[in-house]
Amino acid sequence: MKRILIAILGVLLILTPTAPAAAEQVLTWKADNSITAYQTAPAQAVAGATTIVFENSEATGNNTGMPHTLTFDTSTAGYNHDVTLNILANPFDANNGRHEATVTLTPGRYRYFCSIPGHSTMVGEFVVTDGGTTPDTTPPTVSASAAGTQNGDGAYVGSATVTVTASDSGSGVDTVEYSLDDAAFQAYTAPVAVTAVGSHTFRYRATDNEGNVSEVGSLAFAVVEPSPEEDTTPPTVTAQIGGDRDGEGDYLGTATATLTASDNDSGVARIEYSLDGGAFKAYANPVVITTPGMHMLHYRATDNAGNTSAEQMAHFTVVPAEEPDTTPPTVLAEVGGEQNDDGAYVGSATVTVTATDTESEVASIEYALDAGAWIAYAEPVVVSGLGAHTVKARATDTAGNRSAEKSVGFTVVSSGGGGEGCEVPDTRATVVIDGDDTGVQNYRLSDGCTVNDKIAEHGDYRDHAAFVRHVETVTAALVTGGTLTKRQQGTIVRAAARSDIGS
Structure with a gap:
């Protein structure tokens, strides 16, 4: 909770x-x-x-x-x-x-x-x-008892602790009061420790919520000086709750309660605990709590002289632990497009990548075309470069698990054969701009044209900048289609920028 x-x-x-x-x-x-x-x-x-x-x-x-x-x-x-x-x-x-x-x-x-x-x-x-349904005319029942180490005469050695208990089955107890040795009555809120040496009279009374006052009760006892070797001090007891916690302080899956007690005089005889209102039992080892929900732990300790500490309480909450996600996403890559009788894709192929994760969520999908670098996948990839291609795909979930690479291979062939699209294709082996040989292969494209045809160095341009922008545009499309790499595009654009075309 x-x-x-x-x-x-x-x-x-x-x-x-x-x-x-x-x-x-x-x-x-x-x-x-x-x-x-x-x-x-x-x-x-x-x-x-x-x-x-x-x-x-x-x-x-x-x-x-x-x-x-x-x-x-x-x-x-x-x-x-x-x-x-x-x-x-x-x-x-x-x-x-x-x-x-x-x-x-x-x-x-x-x-x-x-x-x-x-x-x-x-x-x-x-x-x-249970208050009942009739008017309450009965006063509370009240009693008192003294506790502590007693000598052979029944006197309390060093101190006596007086506990007052009151109950009322009608309207309920409103106040409890006490008086020590004929002093004025005062409110009772916790056990009273009496350390003064001598005989004492402890008087007590209770009042219910209807104003009914009990008879005054009386308890007589004596306190004597302890001998130097007598132990009258109860142990000190503490609880430490351990375990993994979430942001709200709740324990994930398990909480472990470790109880410790010390006594400088006679030594600790036993530690006891009660969990969630159960009976007190002896503490021997840390208490492991795995049940989800809020819990209340009561604990106390007693020394070898019979002194028992005041009862302590600790509360905490256990929530179900979430198992870590160690399973990577599942990746699927599919190729679509028009195919010929040999299974090759005519003109272009479209690669669609999907990823699913049953535990956390898919954080990212990436793909790599042929020997190119990994690129973030946002939409289906259209590959129009002629020849054989390989697309690799992978995905990573929000827990950081990365899938194995999924690979698909395919071939793209021309849709129009020899010269459809360009009447006289530029068939030079490499891309050449204004006499500057870039060394980049002059690939033949699916429409029958080549890279040199797309660059169109002999076209009519308003100025040199317009030509360079044209080259940037057509080579970017060839990179997207898988014909050119980014490095090859950069080589071609730099050659266009060095040329005088459009000047």
């Missing part, structure tokens, strides 16, 4: 209506100068009619004009694909960076991302619950 970078203002929506929702909701995404993450984004919503707001403006902190998109994934396995949404916004567009769209969400998970090249880490997902 190609990422769309067309600078249009507005929203492309392809929507299929679903059952009416209990209440319309507003989900807001905000972006700023960052190219690594959205400033804010929802984590949960309720099924039904929803107003999507995407703001990437000066008001949200974008003072550079950086464009971003809010694009819903419609191909990666494990996510809902029933809403197609692609909003492009920047502070200087017609809406000053703030855009709205109305969609209908269904229960499940949606994945979103920014499709601007280089913004690949601006990606996330949110969960949609």
Whole structure:
């Protein structure tokens, strides 16, 4: 799937209506100068009619004009694909960076991302619950748990990380808040690391979109100083996506994900990954992905002390690879014209060259007459010079493949015999102009005349320049017909220019 970078203002929506929702909701995404993450984004919503707001403006902190998109994934396995949404916004567009769209969400998970090249880490997902059709009077369910390395007394060594989870099967969770050690409640957006040594009380609550507030929950725990040899720091883990890429940054045929982790204390115990919403599995070797489409890779690492890193994400797209064209064109040369009983062509022969290519396209066709140089073929070649001839043809496609030479041989004979066309042909052996012997053979032509007859040195010319132009014209026709070569024509024209004919 190609990422769309067309600078249009507005929203492309392809929507299929679903059952009416209990209440319309507003989900807001905000972006700023960052190219690594959205400033804010929802984590949960309720099924039904929803107003999507995407703001990437000066008001949200974008003072550079950086464009971003809010694009819903419609191909990666494990996510809902029933809403197609692609909003492009920047502070200087017609809406000053703030855009709205109305969609209908269904229960499940949606994945979103920014499709601007280089913004690949601006990606996330949110969960949609079934809001039901009756008024929501039930508060959210909320819980909290602490994680970290514990000593024999259950105290957390060095730090404790508290994660709050809230869900609401009715209107959906609106906000989650927490308070540490009787401080004021504040918004919960990510796991909270508590490093202060001592006993702690962590309180938490959640509010749904109908304003129902949960009971305040409480979690008590203690943090103690680590001994010098104890490891409380999780590993560092990174992902590198490799492979051949096209101009839009998509991977051609194959993408290979290589995961690496390091830990300066107890060492890395294991690396795990999840591809496209699947279960986490142990990482042993680079992961090769060949299925066309968008993909989401989640990964994490754990050290030998039991510390697990925060879960990371990477997304990328694989497109089918195009096989290179290594097959040259097919060339055909055909000779046409009136033939006598011996198969010779009477007066002239016309050679037609055609070329086809089943993979790329034909870029050029060339031909060579007898021992002449290769010439670009544009139209059928008429050969009127008497005698035996050979025409070679070849073609080259747009991938640079050149065909083998195709050759045809034929003979041209006079159409009128001995003297038809010229009563008394000039039969001198070579072309002579005003006594200047050019050394070029005085060929006999199909109409019974010779080259000297065509030059007509004894004709009536307005001036010398007119004679030279006449010689240029008749010899050019003889070159086209295959009687003379370009070199022979040049010799004859120079002799005409040295003469006094027409002076």
